[in-house]
Amino acid sequence: MPYAIAILPTLAAKRAAYLTAAEPAHADRPNATLIAVARRLYEMRKIRDELLGDTLFSEPGWNILLDLYISDHEHRQLSVSAVCIGARAPSATALRYLTMLQDADLVERTRDERDGRRSHVQLTPLGRRRMAGLLGRMIE
Numbered sequence: 001m002p003y004a005i006a007i008l009p010t011l012a013a014k015r016a017a018y019l020t021a022a023e024p025a026h027a028d029r030p031n032a033t034l035i036a037v038a039r040r041l042y043e044m045r046k047i048r049d050e051l052l053g054d055t056l057f058s059e060p061g062w063n064i065l066l067d068l069y070i071s072d073h074e075h076r077q078l079s080v081s082a083v084c085i086g087a088r089a090p091s092a093t094a095l096r097y098l099t100m101l102q103d104a105d106l107v108e109r110t111r112d113e114r115d116g117r118r119s120h121v122q123l124t125p126l127g128r129r130r131m132a133g134l135l136g137r138m139i140e
Contacts, residue, residue: 034135035073041138042066049088060089061097068107068123069131077120080109106130 045066048057067086071078078086080098087094098121101107106127112118123131 031073031132033139034132035070037135037139038066038069038131042070045088054088058089058093060087060094061101063087063089064094064097064101064121065106065123065127065131068121068127069135072123072128077122079112080119080121083121101127 042063045057045059045063064083064087067083068078080095081091083098084091084094087097089097098107098109102109105124107121108124109119109121112120
């Protein structure tokens, strides 16, 4: 039996409170440690999907954030299509989550200067701080 997940829009007040919340104290941890945690989490998600199937677990937003955090450290630009592949979800689903992450000011799209048909995606400064804070808390 297929299951559907309803996505409800975030209330403006809730979003404003989230965006202005105090930054975690762990946002200043060394990048190498946080990158290692992000890589391990991303790799474990792939292994989990291979062993248990990808129909039981689906977190495209989290996959996108992990992928962008790692690519930011490696100074790689990811196109929208690469982000969709990294989300490990159907393109329409990945694009929907990408829009939600943009609305939360965690990621941003920039148009490729050499090819106007293509856009790149990266974490915003807020997205970088939030990811560093969360990953820092995971290693406590």
